[in-house]
Amino acid sequence: MNTSVNLAGVTLKNPVMTASGTFGSGAEYSEFVDLNKLGAVVTKGVANVPWPGNPTPRIAEVYGGMLNAIGLQNPGIDVFMNRDIPFLKQYDTKIIVNVCGKTTEDYCDVVEKLADTEVDLLEINISCPNVKEGGIAFGQNAKSIEAITKEVKKYAKQPIIMKLSPNVTDITEMAKAAEAGGADVLSLINTLTGMKIDVERQKFAIANKTGGLSGPAVKPVAVRMVYQVANAVNVPIIGMGGICNAEDALEFILAGATAVSVGTANFSNPCTTAEVVAGIEDYMRRHNVEDIKDLIGLVK
Amino acid sequence: MGEKIKETAVIISQEEISEDIYSMWIKTKASKTAKPGQFVALYCNDGSRMLPRPISICEIDKEKEALRLVYRVVGKGTDEFSKYHAGAEVDVMGPLGNGFPMERAEGKKALLIGGGIGVPPIVELAKQLKAEEKNIVAGYRNLLFLEEELKKNGSFYPATEDGSAGVKGTVIDAIKENNIDADVIFACGPTPMLRALKEYAEEKNIEAWISMEEKMACGIGACLACVCKTKEKDEHTNVNNARICKEGPVFNAEEVEL
Numbered sequence: 369m370n371t372s373v374n375l376a377g378v379t380l381k382n383p384v385m386t387a388s389g390t391f392g393s394g395a396e397y398s399e400f401v402d403l404n405k406l407g408a409v410v411t412k413g414v415a416n417v418p419w420p421g422n423p424t425p426r427i428a429e430v431y432g433g434m435l436n437a438i439g440l441q442n443p444g445i446d447v448f449m450n451r452d453i454p455f456l457k458q459y460d461t462k463i464i465v466n467v468c469g470k471t472t473e474d475y476c477d478v479v480e481k482l483a484d485t486e487v488d489l490l491e492i493n494i495s496c497p498n499v500k501e502g503g504i505a506f507g508q509n510a511k512s513i514e515a516i517t518k519e520v521k522k523y524a525k526q527p528i529i530m531k532l533s534p535n536v537t538d539i540t541e542m543a544k545a546a547e548a549g550g551a552d553v554l555s556l557i558n559t560l561t562g563m564k565i566d567v568e569r570q571k572f573a574i575a576n577k578t579g580g581l582s583g584p585a586v587k588p589v590a591v592r593m594v595y596q597v598a599n600a601v602n603v604p605i606i607g608m609g610g611i612c613n614a615e616d617a618l619e620f621i622l623a624g625a626t627a628v629s630v631g632t633a634n635f636s637n638p639c640t641t642a643e644v645v646a647g648i649e650d651y652m653r654r655h656n657v658e659d660i661k662d663l664i665g666l667v668k
Numbered sequence: 669m670g671e672k673i674k675e676t677a678v679i680i681s682q683e684e685i686s687e688d689i690y691s692m693w694i695k696t697k698a699s700k701t702a703k704p705g706q707f708v709a710l711y712c713n714d715g716s717r718m719l720p721r722p723i724s725i726c727e728i729d730k731e732k733e734a735l736r737l738v739y740r741v742v743g744k745g746t747d748e749f750s751k752y753h754a755g756a757e758v759d760v761m762g763p764l765g766n767g768f769p770m771e772r773a774e775g776k777k778a779l780l781i782g783g784g785i786g787v788p789p790i791v792e793l794a795k796q797l798k799a800e801e802k803n804i805v806a807g808y809r810n811l812l813f814l815e816e817e818l819k820k821n822g823s824f825y826p827a828t829e830d831g832s833a834g835v836k837g838t839v840i841d842a843i844k845e846n847n848i849d850a851d852v853i854f855a856c857g858p859t860p861m862l863r864a865l866k867e868y869a870e871e872k873n874i875e876a877w878i879s880m881e882e883k884m885a886c887g888i889g890a891c892l893a894c895v896c897k898t899k900e901k902d903e904h905t906n907v908n909n910a911r912i913c914k915e916g917p918v919f920n921a922e923e924v925e926l
Contacts, residue, residue, distance in 0.1 A: 389891065390886070390890070390891060391890055392889065392890035392891070396886070396888040396889045396890040396914070397888070397890060399672060399888070400674060412890075412892075418905075418906045418907045419907070420907040420908065420909055421892060421895070421907070421909065424882050424883065424893075424894070424895060424896075425882065425883040425893075426883065426892075426893045426894075426895075427719075427883050427884075427885050427891075427893040428883065429717060429718060429719045429745075431716050432715075432716050432718070433718060434718055434719060434885065436885070436891075436893065438891070438892050438893060441892045441895070441905065441907065441909060443904075443905055443906030443907070444906055447906045583718050584715075584718075632718055633718075634886065634890075635718060635719055635720070635885045635886050635887075635891065636711060636715075636718040636719065636720070637674075637711075637759075638674055638761065638886075638888070639674065
């Protein structure tokens with residue numbers, strides 16, 4: 369049985385990875401999950417300088433999911449490179465670093481610093497507001513997606529994953545723009561912008577007012593978008609959005625994802641990632657699937 | 669700590685000890701390494717509620733491998749917990765966080781302060797703390813709870829908002845009216861109480877350790893949801909923010925900004 373998949377020349381032992389922001393750099397979860405069992409660990413977003421993040425409360429639970437507005441708090445690329453990359457190098461898993469920024473230069477700065485490290489892939493979070501363009505997220509406009517992809521590619525030595533925002537009218541337009549800009553892989557979906565009001569206190573549930581919705585509540589939207597994008601571009605796709613078990617993960621793979629990320633479910637069960645790996649193997653045995661690649665995009 | 673576990677625990681008993689305040693004993697291996705001031709994450713059986721609830725540890729029984737959790741029903745998750753009967757199962761992860769630095773009280777006059785649903789962790793702390801003197805101040809809205817447990821382990825001074833028991837007013841009012849002096853303070857309670865205590869301790873130059881609370885997601889330091897502002901740059905986060913679930917929930921009051 370072959371569970372390995374290929375992302376732009378990087379071979380993952382299996383298609384299961386973590387979703388950025390839900391798993392830190394793996395250290396905390398390594399007490400519960402053998403990181404050697406995962407296809408890849410995707411780190412929490414890192415910027416060129418430390419970011420303090422948003423005021424609290426930063427999260428709120430909603431039916432079948434949660435809202436978060438952490439504000440991409442991170443220690444900055446220098447601390448990250450000295451501490452988190454060496455930690456992850458101890459494990460037999462691929463390292464994918466999620467990169468965030470406020471300007472195109474911020475992103476390029478981080479990508480350039482990571483160029484000569486033992487990081488396997490870079491994932492570019494383009495859901496951040498572009499401070500030079502009035503705070504509209506890079507990922508909400510096809511032209512700016514193509515432009516930032518091109519810029520980042522100039523500095524990158526690793527393959528680039530562009531992480532798409534679902535807060536757009538036509539996801540395929542954004543996917544094509546990223547592909548045109550030279551993206552090697554696409555990942556989707558980032559969180560859907562949402563809001564929750566605490567009725568008793570008559571206040572917003574999170575300090576930022578709006579937050580990103582994640583968890584099983586978004587899964588049907590995510591599966592639909594992965595399917596659409598898989599039929600619109602030729603680069604591999606990492607699917608995510610509410611994956612809680614192997615069945616959920618397989619839904620994304622059958623829709624066209626080459627790999628999958630587990631996010632919010634890490635909070636409801638810290639062992640979810642490893643359980644999804646085992647569950648996919650079990651499914652392949654039950655369905656006599658020799659190679660997981662035979663399942664990718666099987667449902668047309 | 670390195671010894672936290674996630675497992676399915678069995679509920680030993682459940683009772684309502686005051687209005688909306690429940691006491692639940694659970695059998696869990698998390699009891700083996702638990703310390704006063706630490707907490708556990710309890711998971712709802714209803715899958716529509718994804719996030720664990722951080723619940724402070726009220727009592728630890730290592731012989732019976734059990735933890736006592738005393739919590740207030742404040743929403744759908746805690747309401748679900750309150751309906752569990754003896755024999756039912758609940759997923760738990762713990763023990764989490766750092767707990768109170770009990771060694772700071774040795775040979776000193778310790779003042780233990782709990783406010784509202786911050787009273788429960790004071791019980792195990794009062795049981796285990798070795799100090800020259802142990803004064804316990806507990807603030808309530810009106811109805812007292814856990815007062816018998818607290819009386820057994822120190823001099824007990826209640827405060828109530830309506831004056832129905834002890835001093836009418838806040839825990840600070842109770843400290844002042846009873847002329848309680850201290851070398852070290854350990855406290856858990858709502859943010860306004862902790863803010864007042866931080867100010868009081870700074871004014872009187874008393875070392876104070878406070879247990880903080882914030883909305884949490886992962887409970888183990890990965891997601892950065894439950895941070896508090898710190899005076900100095902935090903070593904892990906590299907910004908002026910510390911993780912309540914990991915570096916906390918107990919902090920030196922001087923080190924945090926409320």
